[in-house]
Amino acid sequence: MDLILLSAGFLLFWSTILFTHYILTSCLVHPYINLSKTIGLKIKPFYLGVYLNRIEYGLSRYVNRYDKFVETWMNLGVFVSLFLTPVSICILLQTVVNLISHEKQKSKNFGTLEPLLPGVNLPFSEIFYYIIALIISSVFHEFGHFIAALKEGIKVNGAGISFFAFLPIAYVNIAEDQLNRLAILCKLRIFCAGVWHNLALGLFTASLLLLNPFILSPLYKTGEGVVVLSTQENWDASGSHGIQTYDIITNINRHCRVTSKEEWKSCFLNLLTEPDESYCVSQNFINEEEFKSEGETCCVENLKRHLCFNNLHSEQHLCLPVRQILEKFTTYCNETTKCLNGYSCIKPKVETPGFKLMELQRKDKPAFLFWGHPYELYNSLSVINYNPRFNFLSLLWLQRWENLLRYITSFSLALSLLNSIPCFVMDGKYITKSSLELLFKRFFSKSSMHLVELSLSIFGTILVIICVSLGFLSVVKNHV
Template sequence: MFIRLVLQLVIFWFTVYVINYTLLRFPNTKRSYIRILRSLGCHISIGNIGFYSTSFNRLFYQIGRKKPRLWKIWFTIGIFVAFITAIFSCSILVFLPLKYIYDRQQPILFTRQNLTDQNIPIENDRDKLWIQPIIPGVNVPLEELGHFFLALLVCTIFHELGHAIAASVEQVRVNGCGYFLFILYPGAYVDLNEEQIQMITAYRQLRIYCAGVFHNMVLVVVAVIFLLIQPFILRHFYIETASVARISKDSPIYSLLPKHSTIQDIDGCIVRTSNDWYQCLRSISDRHVLDSTGYCLTQAEIQLLSSYTEFNQTSNYDCCQNLSQKNYCFFYHSKQNDSQNGACMEARSVTNHPRCLLQSDCSRQGSDVSCVHPFSSDNITRLIRIVHSQGPAILFVGSINEIYRTISIQSYKAKYSFISTIFITDIPLFFQYVAAFSFALAFFNAVPCYALDGQYILLAFIEHLSPSLYRRRHKNLVYSLIFCTTLLIVNISLAFARYFL
């Protein structure tokens, strides 16, 4: 999926470059093409398309001049929020490399066998990283690209809107604003009059510089509040159930499990909500293969269904030996032979029988009934039966992590057919992206680094505290910016290394 996305991006940008070069190359098209670009405020370069406009300048001015006193109070609060965010961000950036060094020095306390017993946590350690790259096609499903782009664009525009309104409140002219697409990531910026900024006091500068971080944090709060109150709103229009919200195209059961179908049962674990679904997955993962769900079969049924039987089977031997995709190896203990036996049987026929966990669960059905369990030599591959509302039960063979990674479950389903599902799928997903991206923008922009808001916030703050200190210790401030910039680069590099290596 990721390679296909990269190829599509290469083709797209190559096409844009060729068309742009061709139109500029020939005299017949060059003049009219340049006129169109200028009218749109568009500029095109390799991997970048940008637009610049002055159309919103009057709007920024009008917003900033309405109730300026309230706006000043608002952006003064933003200074304190930005400083709290900056302290938090710098603390995290210092803590994470130290934590990484500490973790690397810890002895390995668990053997490989112990680690494989915890299937989901081991394979999803990268999801626990505090800072991780967001790359479509890698950790952002391609079907969520619309939510991804829209949320990122909203967050960047809201960030720059804060700067623009704050500048208008402080009577600093907004020259214009721009929007761009860099390779795959959209963004926005505002062009402020630097001379007018330098003429106002440092405290008024802080209101402008901190406005972007502040607005992003406000957006985070709004998104979180929406996600918290959403379940209470949905209860009036939706019923509580475990409905399939998304299934990735690379899922082994993509063609078998319809979207919006209701999950009823997974491997004997009753599912009513999305929380039940994930708890069941965790429960199945935590159980050893010897404790997995089995099925009660008589000795006659075992003999009838078996295409191959292995007596005294060892724990690392698959009795089916890839005889058929429909068959699966099951182990059991018979009354005649107390040792572990293996039988290669058709999986669907076996899973239609009553479930069991222990041999005693089958004893009330007869003395010759055995509890047969699916076989796994690595304790990772499982045979899992998923019961849903729109078809026969699905038999999945593989890692629990494949189900966990490729299937998303939501807890609500529309009561009436005319109610759209976007309120339980697309809109909450959009707000999740908004919360994540907006917090990331606030987090990184608050750090005193070159080319980020934190650089200007730090300089304006020092100048506000002591103008003489700002002039005398300007070199030390440069060293501080270099240190923080290096610290940020180290953390980003570690994030990429720990995610991909």
Template sequence: MHIITALAIVAFVHVTLFVTDYILKSCLCLPYMEVVNHLGLVIKPFQLRVSTHCFNRRLAKWSYNNPYFIKLWMSLGVLVVLALIVPSIFLLAYNVVHWLATSPSPSDKPGSSADDTSNKPPLLQPIVPGVNLSSDELPTYIITLLISSVIHEAGHALAAVKEGVNVDGVGLIVLFILPGAFVLLPSDAMKSLRPFPKLKILCAGVWNNIALAGVALLLAHLLPEFSVLLYSRGRGAVVTNIFENSPARGPRGLFIEDIIQDVNGCAVKDSLSWHECLLTNLMETQRGFCVPDSVVSQMDETIEHAAVGASGAVTCCRKPRAESVGSDHLCFELLTDVSDDDAHLVPMHPFSCLPARSALSRSPVVCKGTTECPTDHYCLAPSVGAEERLLRIARTPMSNAWRVPAVTEASHGQRKLSDHHATADHDGNETLITSELRRQLQEVKGKIAQKIDPYVNTRSLNNEESQDSPSLAKGNDYAKYDYLVETDDGHTDDVEALPLFNDVLYLGSPALLFQTVKVSDYLPRNKFISLGWIEELQEVCLCFVKFSGALALMNMVPCIGFDGQFIADTLVEWSCIGRCDRNDVRIMKAVITAVGTALIALNILVGISSLSITDAPPHTS
């Protein structure tokens, strides 16, 4: 389900509940009103609230069973929170000043240093479904936010019971789709407390959030150390997810559980090196491949007059549907190490139209010039646009990818590969990436001066037409394929070409491949162990760090309606006992709260301004 559709359904449910509640209460429907009062249900526009007294006795029991621990824990919380209030205010102020200093002016060109600096996300950034939050991440974020809020309010409740303040009730609240918790404390009892016991209650929620964020951060860093018995690392980047509209999909494309080990001669050991290899290929010019002379002489389909296309790529092949030329054919340019004056000494045409997979299956070496190739080999690089790269991705298949038949030279002319355009696939089905992928993608785009559009002219060389692909439907005629494996024991007449036929060929922007293929460092040691479990648990831990840390930060600053306001008011009253009159105390409270509220509001505006439609994949038709 598209995330916008899901949000529309949630809005419809809220409106329906509010209208129904209003009608039933207006009609004095007694059974309904009894149920609402029993549940403590309050329905407002796009807001639901439920409260109960069921936990009052249990809270008192927990408080009295561990009196010394709770007393020490709450006292330590007061000291930590008071020590962090001033640094939190300076941190938020720095965030605003830094954004004002680094925000690009209209005269700044894309790719400038100011533009690169502005790509860094602000300290506080709103989570907006459909912009920087995908539907896959939404359940995790909602659950972690709810747990963080419950732990925050549990701190207030336990501290209140410990200090002799009765809890009037606890409950849950839903603001549209955002869940939260709350505790009802009698205001008269709170006002009658001395300053330090009152601070224990007010700081308990913030302190619990700080502790939760610290534990989650520690667990996220220790998980790799604890995973050595279940997972192995350093063998490559393990594919854990391929987005539905990724050009890397296809019968000869990537599969979940494939181990990526090389990209155009760049070794891949883990997810970091996978990203670095894609960035290297993105920044550098298209690399060549050492193709045997025999392959060129037997498979060349070059037309007489080559032409330069609009993208800057040389076109030396007939149209894809022309006779004897399949859509897998590419125009390869000869990379020589001789000067232009000696170009006539090279014994071959500067451009050759070759079937990409058949040519590269005999080309194990990546090169930048013919001198780097073995004897009787030429360094040929596909002529692609400035925004494209031809990537050969070496992988160790762990799925059924090895079952896809290889095509021999005899059938290369009849082999037709269908184009896979990313812009068409993204129409109406936008794929949202995680914040980490989006951040790295922005860094990639920034380093090439915003010249790349990862959704332009991308196609896969790994998709065969459905009537010819045995992996897409059952009952296909397998006899029309010539297999490289001739015997049951796996022997073949072409040992060198066999592993290269397992390679994935990708033509397009490396940024789109980076965006739509999710990889992991952890390879399960046993087939019963879940793939990507470590990353998922780390992601949950980092969600707790984000939400619990954000709750702590916003409740430390004296913002109206938050814990910080009441903490600041208590500190002002405590410090002004016997020194200031009530009017001065009231003015000081108002000024401090106004400054803190303005600071929070400015940081939220900075976060909103950093969001744009370009953060999500573009929608084209």
């Protein structure tokens, strides 16, 4: 349903753009026509582009005024970008190995790449963060090239941004004849500026994410647990046992402490691999509370507070009230660890693979119980780290702000990584060529360096293609 609505909205958006553009140009609306010429507006089916000339006026004065600072900044960018190239190649190689061997979990700390597909591993509700973050990351990348070109005295013919469907791409048009006449180090400053500015932007937004709890501490509390921001519309939120917005979740199944979204996610990942929990329950409780249904059915469907349990030391099936068991009995057991005399070891009967009994402990409220797959519960609850100190404060804007920062961090760091790799149509090709000339011009002939540069570019291009292709296949396989 979401895919249909998104597709309809996508087609409606582009149809409206095309229709409006056609009407305004056909009716000779001169203000619109003049504006289109000024900003270089071009509109075609699923394409919108803007191109501006003479944009360096004004900025060049500031670049010249802070010439030493800009030069130092760009030199630092060259050093970092050259260091990043082998690191990026290693990350892509590790990603390819992980995707081929299906052992992604073993290399979490090293870093891997994963493409985002709207409606697959990117929720439709976050498509706007996706587009805005791409625009900011792409514009900041080209802004780096733009400032570096001004610093080296290169004419900037213009700059623009184009939208292909929902994919934004920014670009800068630099005078190539002047660029080719520059010294090698000056070229490197321009070529590395995009990678450097993306890396700087990604580190800056990542720092904001880390510092947010301290910056916002006068208004929001953190560390008590995660706060429920929203739930699925069809959830039963009535009564004290139902999950509601602003509930503070402190533990999952008692033993997994939750103080942040990272721990929240980690607890659910652990649920997927941990065995089902079993409980020592007194025989007196079983005799008093067991619901005995007729026929082979363990629990009838209208008993929402009951669940079917297996007795681990017999073939007996028991229909018992779940909440009473969790509130009265806190001793766990398994097939090898027996309970005390007068107690039986029972665990939920799993008829659907992956189903688990989950208990979410809440601050100042009874625990919320859920019987189902952990993925279902995880995807049905939206949580945030912050608990407002004052009732008038909203959590929605804070969630949007952090989501945007996360997407900018991911996209900007990914752009810096990909553009540092020697690959055709990427900055890395020109960075590699110029760095080879700078380092080995005295030792090797021009043809030898060209051969090395071509070989590295072919290798990098093949590596990127393999990584992206395997990434798409893996995402589709795991999420569709």
